[in-house]
Amino acid sequence: MNWLSALARGAEIPVFAVAGAQGLAPVEGLRRRPGLRLVDSPRHARVLLVAGAVDAAHKTALERLHAQLPPPRGTVWWQAAPLFARGEAVAGNDPLPAIRAAAEASDPDQRPDVPPHPWQGMGPHGQGGRGMMGGNPYGRPMAMTAEDIRDGLELDAYSARFGPFLPMLPPGLALDLTLQGDVIVSVTVVSPPFEQGVQGDAPDLCAARMLRLMGIGPRAARARGALMVLPKGSGMRRRLAAWLRGGTVAETPEPLSEALPGLEWAEAVLWLASFPPSQLRAVCMERQAA
Amino acid sequence: MIAAALTLLLALPPLVWVAAMFDRIGTGRGAVLIGPLQNGAALLLRPNTATEAPDRLNRLLAPGWYLALALVGLSVVPLAPGVVASDISTGLVLWGACEALTVVVVFLHGWSPNAPLPLIGAYRYVAIGLPAMLLSMFVLIGAALPAQSLSVVEVVEAQREIWNVIRQPLGLPLFMALGLAITLRGPFDYADGAELAGGTSAEESGPALALWHFARAAMLVAFSAMAATAFLGGHLGPVLPGPVWLLLKTLVLMALSVAAGRFFARMPPARMLTFLWVVLLPLSFASLALVGVEVLP
Numbered sequence: 052m053n054w055l056s057a058l059a060r061g062a063e064i065p066v067f068a069v070a071g072a073q074g075l076a077p078v079e080g081l082r083r084r085p086g087l088r089l090v091d092s093p094r095h096a097r098v099l100l101v102a103g104a105v106d107a108a109h110k111t112a113l114e115r116l117h118a119q120l121p122p123p124r125g126t127v128w129w130q131a132a133p134l135f136a137r138g139e140a141v142a143g144n145d146p147l148p149a150i151r152a153a154a155e156a157s158d159p160d161q162r163p164d165v166p167p168h169p170w171q172g173m174g175p176h177g178q179g180g181r182g183m184m185g186g187n188p189y190g191r192p193m194a195m196t197a198e199d200i201r202d203g204l205e206l207d208a209y210s211a212r213f214g215p216f217l218p219m220l221p222p223g224l225a226l227d228l229t230l231q232g233d234v235i236v237s238v239t240v241v242s243p244p245f246e247q248g249v250q251g252d253a254p255d256l257c258a259a260r261m262l263r264l265m266g267i268g269p270r271a272a273r274a275r276g277a278l279m280v281l282p283k284g285s286g287m288r289r290r291l292a293a294w295l296r297g298g299t300v301a302e303t304p305e306p307l308s309e310a311l312p313g314l315e316w317a318e319a320v321l322w323l324a325s326f327p328p329s330q331l332r333a334v335c336m337e338r339q340a341a
Numbered sequence: 342m343i344a345a346a347l348t349l350l351l352a353l354p355p356l357v358w359v360a361a362m363f364d365r366i367g368t369g370r371g372a373v374l375i376g377p378l379q380n381g382a383a384l385l386l387r388p389n390t391a392t393e394a395p396d397r398l399n400r401l402l403a404p405g406w407y408l409a410l411a412l413v414g415l416s417v418v419p420l421a422p423g424v425v426a427s428d429i430s431t432g433l434v435l436w437g438a439c440e441a442l443t444v445v446v447v448f449l450h451g452w453s454p455n456a457p458l459p460l461i462g463a464y465r466y467v468a469i470g471l472p473a474m475l476l477s478m479f480v481l482i483g484a485a486l487p488a489q490s491l492s493v494v495e496v497v498e499a500q501r502e503i504w505n506v507i508r509q510p511l512g513l514p515l516f517m518a519l520g521l522a523i524t525l526r527g528p529f530d531y532a533d534g535a536e537l538a539g540g541t542s543a544e545e546s547g548p549a550l551a552l553w554h555f556a557r558a559a560m561l562v563a564f565s566a567m568a569a570t571a572f573l574g575g576h577l578g579p580v581l582p583g584p585v586w587l588l589l590k591t592l593v594l595m596a597l598s599v600a601a602g603r604f605f606a607r608m609p610p611a612r613m614l615t616f617l618w619v620v621l622l623p624l625s626f627a628s629l630a631l632v633g634v635e636v637l638p
Contacts, residue, residue: 055382061375062383085371088380092539094390094546097383121388121546191393211457219536233461233610264536265606266527268368280528280608316461318609320536 063088064154067096069116070222071131074103075328076250079259087150091218093119098153099138100146102129105223108242109215110134112225114161116216122160125153135161199231200313206231215242219264219320221328222247224335226307233316238308243335244328252327258294261287261324264317282318287325300327304334346426348584349415353559359592360558363599381554387547392454400453404549406446407556414439415563417493418570421583425494432493433481436567440477443523443560444470447532450553451541462540465610466532470522472617473529477519479625480512483632484571497575506572508635511628513572518621520564520598524557527602531610565594 064087068078078100082089090096093116105113113134117126126138129146137158141149180186184207185195194207214225223245229236250256259269265277281287290300304310304326311319323331361377370376392400417432419425427435444467451463485491487508488499496505506513522529533540542553569575569590576583608616 055385058379059383059386060379061372062379063370063376065383083369088370090539091535092543094544095539095542095550097387121390209457218538230457230461232464262606264534266530266534267603267606277606280606280612282609282612315609315611317465317534317536317607318611321609 064098064150065090065096066098066100066150067093067116067120067218068100068102069105069113069216070245070247071101071103071105072223072245073248073251074101074130074245075222075247076253076256077129078102079256081146084147086147094121096120097124098150099124099126100129100150101127101131101134102146103245104131105134105245106242107134109223109225112215117158117161118164123157125150125156126158127153137161197231197236199234200236201234208236212241219324221323221331224323224331226311230316235311235314235316235319238311240307240335244332246332247328252299252329254294254297254299257300257324257327258291261291261294261321264321264324281321285318285322285325287321290325300325300330302326303330306334306337342426342428345420345424346416348420348424349412349426352588353412353415353562356562356591356595357555357558360561360595360599361554363596364558367603381551384546384551384554385548389547389549390544392456392544395455396449396453399449400549403446403450403453404552404556407443407450408552408559410439410443410446411556411559411563414560415566418563418566418587419494419497419575420587421576424584428494430490430492433485433491433496433571436493437474437478437481439563440474440519440523444474447525447541451532454544456544458537458539458543459541462532462534462537462543466525466541469529469531469610469613469617472614472622473519473522476515476617476621476625479622479629480515480519481571483509483512483625483629486629486632486636493570493575496571497577500574500577504572504574509572509628509632511624511631513568515621515625515628516568516572517598517601520561520568520594521602524561524564524598524602526561526598528605528607528613530602530607531613534607561595561598562591565591565598568594 066087066089068081068089070078081087093099099117099120117137127146127149128138128140130142133140138153139149179188180193180195184193186193192209192211194209196205197208199206208229208231210227210229212225212227214220215223221244223242225241227239227241255269262269262277265280267277278288278292281291286302290302293300310322314322358377362373365373365376414436416426417435429435447466448463451459484496484505488495518529521527525533533542537543542550545553566587569587573590576587578586
């Protein structure tokens with residue numbers, strides 16, 4: 052297999068980037084760097100890059116993310132204080148040398164390979180639900196039928212936590228969602244998005260994030276009817292159009308727990324991406340304070 | 342027949358490579374020629390991932406099935422007069438079966454890791470895949486009508502005078518929509534999109550992921566060869582030998598599919614579902630009706 056290894060040496064390093072506080076803009080800047088490729092899933096990555104400070108409250112989530120990278124894996128903390136003793140920290144503007152080094156590294160497991168919760172021992176099969184459905188065996192949620200919010204038919208409802216490092220959500224935002232299929236039934240905000248400062252609200256960056264969710268690059272957008280594919284009446288077209296013109300968006304989103312239920316997953320993530328991170332953070336913080 | 346099958350097997354890997362190169366052109370990443378090979382090699386050296394309580398058999402087989410469907414679909418394409426791997430009188434039906442089974446295979450790929458994002462991708466793909474397949478059936482019946490046969494060889498022969506792309510101008514664009522759907526591309530990538538962090542492939546890594554990408558590219562080759570055959574006259578053409586014409590047309594359609602995948606934005610699935618049933622399917626009926634009127638004696 053020597054020739055395969057020799058060929059693989061020139062490959063781009065697949066990196067899963069976690070954007071912490073002030074980390075969104077620097078991560079976006081890495082997207083066009085040769086030698087590395089930002090991937091959407093930690094399973095596809097060789098290196099975990101933590102860019103910007105992550106609250107200690109998210110330590111367990113970050114450790115779980117680390118465990119999702121198939122071994123051998125490496126970790127780089129870029130302008131971030133390490134939350135656990137894996138990988139190297141870099142402070143400068145260029146994390147690429149550290150990423151290259153991490154691509155040769157092999158972090159040991161950070162979390163023990165055991166279920167996050169014990170078997171709960173409730174209900175007829177001990178999983179905590181009714182019959183053979185529902186419950187939370189070993190901390191893994193199982194679906195349970197409930198009335199569909201659109202037509203009242205009984206459909207499986209599935210509750211789980213999404214975030215804080217899912218790449219399609221604003222970094223830091225963690226939501227407890229109940230889903231029926233891909234329709235969001237209920238939403239609780241667990242943690243607000245991280246502070247991103249003014250660069251996080253930059254129009255080109257916001258537009259690029261939204262367009263990526265629609266499967267096209269930023270250059271494609273203006274002429275290509277990207278606006279037409281967005282649903283009418285949600286304000287998404289207006290906000291994307293403003294960003295594409297280079298303008299800023301100052302609209303305040305509705306609280307997430309009211310705006311998201313009833314939306315399908317793709318629409319919900321587009322809706323979230325259609326607000327500047329600072330506005331989303333403000334509305335989530337307000338809710339938590341109340 | 343054996344010669345044709347061997348030719349296809351030998352031609353597929355280089356064409357998959359070309360497809361991967363097309364995907365890199367214009368992305369600003371450089372290394373267009375060697376990049377896909379290097380990344381593929383690196384991926385092969387990574388381990389497969391284990392998930393909790395997966396459907397092991399289907400997880401193992403889904404990428405292989407996808408590749409097999411691409412190969413079977415490709416086998417009905419005549420490479421030159423009389424040279425075709427599956428020389429059957431119902432070639433278009435066999436191709437249609439491959440399209441339909443692609444929906445099943447992509448679903449299994451999303452179902453088997455037992456994780457939420459892949460499963461959402463799988464269900465969404467089935468919802469979008471069904472009308473996309475229906476559309477392609479009407480379009481292909483349109484291509485079969487002038488030939489009065491479901492044999493792909495006859496469909497090519499019927500285009501000696503005039504190519505179907507001119508006779509049925511709506512056919513090829515509508516068929517391209519199907520091509521984007523079965524190759525999980527751009528506006529029809531409801532299975533593996535960025536809003537699901539890779540969707541059905543989100544939990545895959547290593548050789549399993551490499552094979553899935555290979556199969557996707559192979560399906561692009563199969564689709565392009567089929568589209569070239571049904572609408573651009575396949576191996577027909579002056580001066581150059583038949584297989585060269587087929588290759589050139591296939592490459593053009595591959596490039597067009599890649600470009601279309603980058604050009605058009607992806608709608609939220611509910612909107613796409615309405616668009617498919619309300620706009621594209623009636624258009625395919627209209628296209629079929631026009632072809633019917635045209636071939637009336």
